[in-house]
Structures are given as C-alpha cells and as structure tokens.
Amino acid sequence: xxxxxxxxxxxxxxxxxxxxxxxxxxxxxxxxxxxxxxxxxxxxxxxxxxxxxxxxxxxxxxxxxxxxxxxxxxxxxxxxxxxxxxxxxxxxxxxxxxxxxxxxxxxxxxxxxxxxxxxxxxxxxxxxxxxxxxxxxxxxxxxxxxxxxxxxxxxxxxxxxxxxxxxxxxx
Amino acid sequence: xxxxxxxxxxxxxxxxxxxxxxxxxxxxxxxxxxxxxxxxxxxxxxxxxxxxxxxxxxxxxxxxxxxxxxxxxxxxxxxxxxxxxxxxxxxxxxxxxxxxxxxxxxxxxxxxxxxxxxxxxxxxxxxxxxxxxxxxxxxxxxxxxxxxxxxxxxxxxxxxxxxxxxxxxxxxxxxxxxxxxxxxxxxxxxxxxxxxxxxxxxxx
Numbered sequence: 001x002x003x004x005x006x007x008x009x010x011x012x013x014x015x016x017x018x019x020x021x022x023x024x025x026x027x028x029x030x031x032x033x034x035x036x037x038x039x040x041x042x043x044x045x046x047x048x049x050x051x052x053x054x055x056x057x058x059x060x061x062x063x064x065x066x067x068x069x070x071x072x073x074x075x076x077x078x079x080x081x082x083x084x085x086x087x088x089x090x091x092x093x094x095x096x097x098x099x100x101x102x103x104x105x106x107x108x109x110x111x112x113x114x115x116x117x118x119x120x121x122x123x124x125x126x127x128x129x130x131x132x133x134x135x136x137x138x139x140x141x142x143x144x145x146x147x148x149x150x151x152x153x154x155x156x157x158x159x160x161x162x163x164x165x166x167x168x169x170x171x
Numbered sequence: 172x173x174x175x176x177x178x179x180x181x182x183x184x185x186x187x188x189x190x191x192x193x194x195x196x197x198x199x200x201x202x203x204x205x206x207x208x209x210x211x212x213x214x215x216x217x218x219x220x221x222x223x224x225x226x227x228x229x230x231x232x233x234x235x236x237x238x239x240x241x242x243x244x245x246x247x248x249x250x251x252x253x254x255x256x257x258x259x260x261x262x263x264x265x266x267x268x269x270x271x272x273x274x275x276x277x278x279x280x281x282x283x284x285x286x287x288x289x290x291x292x293x294x295x296x297x298x299x300x301x302x303x304x305x306x307x308x309x310x311x312x313x314x315x316x317x318x319x320x321x322x323x324x325x326x327x328x329x330x331x332x333x334x335x336x337x338x339x340x341x342x343x344x345x346x347x348x349x350x351x352x353x354x355x356x357x358x359x360x361x362x363x364x365x366x367x368x369x370x371x372x373x374x375x
Binding site for chain 1: 175186187208250
C-alpha cells in the first residue's frame with residue numbers, strides 16, 4: 001500500500017482537523033493547535049504505517065496539542081467574565097452562532113467526545129482511546145454533549161428524549 | 172424542527188473558509204521549511220508548453236513534469252521514491268520559476284540552478300549530464316552524437332530512453348536531441364512542445 005504525499009493528507013483532513021480544533025479550543029487557539037498538529041504529523045509521517053487510519057492519528061495529535069494549549073493558557077490565567085467570542089463560518093446564521101456558543105460552554109470531556117465522534121467521525125472506541133476511560137463513557141459524554149447542544153435550538157427548552165444517545169454508532 | 176441535525180449543523184457552523192485554510196497551509200509550509208521536514212516542495216508554472224510541475228528537495232530541483240505526465244501521478248512517484256513529506260510550497264522554487272519565465276521570454280540561454288540528480292542513474296544520468304553541459308542553447312545534436320559524448324557511441328537507443336525518462340525536461344535540454352535524418356524525433360512533452368522549444372531557441 002502506497003503512502004500518499006503529505007499535501008494530500010493536508011487537503012483531505014485539514015478542514016476536519018480545523019473544525020475539531022475550533023470545537024475544542026475556540027477561535028483564539030485553533031489556528032495554533034492546527035499548525036502544531038500538522039507540523040508534528042509531518043515530522044512523524046514517514047514512520048506512520050501505510051495502512052494506519054490517518055484521520056484518527058491526526059485527531060489524536062490534535063487532542064494532545066489542544067491539551068497543551070489549554071494548560072499553557074491556564075498557566076497564563078487571566079480570568080475573564082465571558083467565554084471567548086464564538087467563531088462561526090462566515091454567513092452563519094443566528095442559530096449557528098448559538099450552536100457554536102453552546103459548544104464552547106460544554107464541559108471539556110463532552111466537547112471533545114462530540115468533536116471526535118461527530119466532527120471527525122471516529123468510532124467511540126477510538127474516542128475512548130484518545131480521552132481515556134471506557135467506550136461507554138465516551139458514548140455517554142458525546143450523548144450528553146449533543147443533548148446540551150440540542151437545547152440551544154430556538155423552541156427547544158427541554159433535553160427531551162435525547163435520541164442521539166442511541167443513534168450514535170455502537171462500535 | 173422536530174429533530175434538528177445537531178452534528179450536521181455544528182460541522183457547517185464550524186466550516187472554515189478556503190482563504191483561512193490556504194493561510195494555514197502557507198504557515199505550515201513555512202514552518203516545515205524552517206523545521207527541516209519539507210523533503211520536497213513543489214509548485215506549478217504556466218508556460219508556452221503548458222503547465223509545468225516543479226519539485227525541489229533541499230539539494231535542488233529534482234523534477235520538472237509536463238501536464239501530460241499527470242502531475243498527481245508524478246507527486247505519488249516522488250512520495251514513493253524520495254519521501255512522502257511533500258507540500259505545495261512555492262518559495263523554494265522562486266528562482267526556478269523566474270529563470271523559466273526569462274527562458275520562455277527569450278531572455279535566458281542557460282539555467283543557473285542547483286539540480287538534484289537522484290532520479291536518474293547509470294548511463295542515463297551520464298547522458299543527461301552531458302546534455303546539460305555540452306549541447307548549447309539554439310543547437311541540436313543527434314542521438315548518435317549524444318551517445319558519443321556520453322562515451323558509448325553504440326548506445327543510440329539508450330540515449331533515446333534517457334531522453335524519454337529525463338526527470339528535468341526543459342532545464343536539461345533533451346529537446347535539443349534530434350534524429351540523424353533531420354526528423355525532430357519524439358519528446359516526453361509531445362511533439363508540439365519540442366517544436367515550441369526549438370523554435371524559441373532558434374529565434375530568440
């Protein structure tokens with residue numbers, strides 16, 4: 001099996017990894033985390049087995065970078081009253097902005113579980129491997145996160161039946 | 172709104188613009204160059220013989236490819252044979268692009284570029300190196316003459332093969348090799364490209 005050029009890796013996975021960084025870190029730190037992720041990945045790329053799941057590998061690196069960035073930010077620790085400004089795509093409507101803001105307010109574990117499972121399409125077993133803990137815990141964190149996000153939609157005030165808890169992959 | 176698509180909406184809300192991704196790509200290419208992990212940088216240039224792919228290692232220009240060679244396939248071959256640490260990163264190829272511009276404008280008769288010869292070996296490499304130094308701008312040589320220059324007068328067919336597999340066309344002037352009966356002979360970039368280059372050099 002042939003290994004693709006790293007340019008192809010960036011083209012294929014760059015947008016998803018950026019979404020993950022935005023979801024987990026917010027706009028202030030996402031660019032730095034993305035850049036450090038791909039630079040680290042490029043260094044290690046020749047040693048990656050040709051049949052490896054490249055996206056899972058990238059998300060694992062992005063997770064470690066995000067943890068580093070968050071720790072560094074905590075050390076700098078300037079308490080602020082507001083959560084960082086929500087960053088949404090240009091042309092995003094009010095509902096998108098609400099959704100992104102709701103995402104930024106989730107507990108870290110839920111935010112990560114939602115990002116890795118729903119934005120990066122990793123099975124819960126892979127999400128659990130990245131986060132530590134069991135596959136069930138990863139599934140629960142993701143379901144709780146989605147339920148909280150659902151409440152940010154206009155007209156929906158209750159968590160309801162959270163169908164998301166059972167629609168996710170059961171792997 | 173009975174069943175909002177939360178993950179789908181979230182993915183859409185967090186989609187980056189192409190300009191944002193381009194800026195991140197440029198930042199990565201610059202950091203990879205500084206960090207010594209950019210094994211191969213490439214870009215394309217538009218020329219009178221079509222879009223050329225230019226690729227360089229840290230040692231120098233390693234590949235020039237015609238569009239007819241399929242640039243995607245050429246990059247995959249570079250990944251297989253040299254390193255998969257490849258990025259579109261034009262800076263390393265600025266001098267090459269500038270010299271090609273000058274050449275196609277008729278203002279440059281030889282190239283002053285560092286070349287990485289690792290994609291050619293043996294007799295083929297000998298042939299190409301003689302071509303690069305012994306057959307001047309505006310001149311042509313027959314396959315037989317080039318075989319003599321390379322030290323093996325009988326290896327006329329091998330000269331043809333060396334030209335057909337030249338990893339650095341235009342820069343290493345295999346287009347100046349013609350048939351002894353006056354015919355133009357084949358060319359890896361196609362007969363039109365060969366004619367364009369020979370006409371340019373005859374008239375500039």
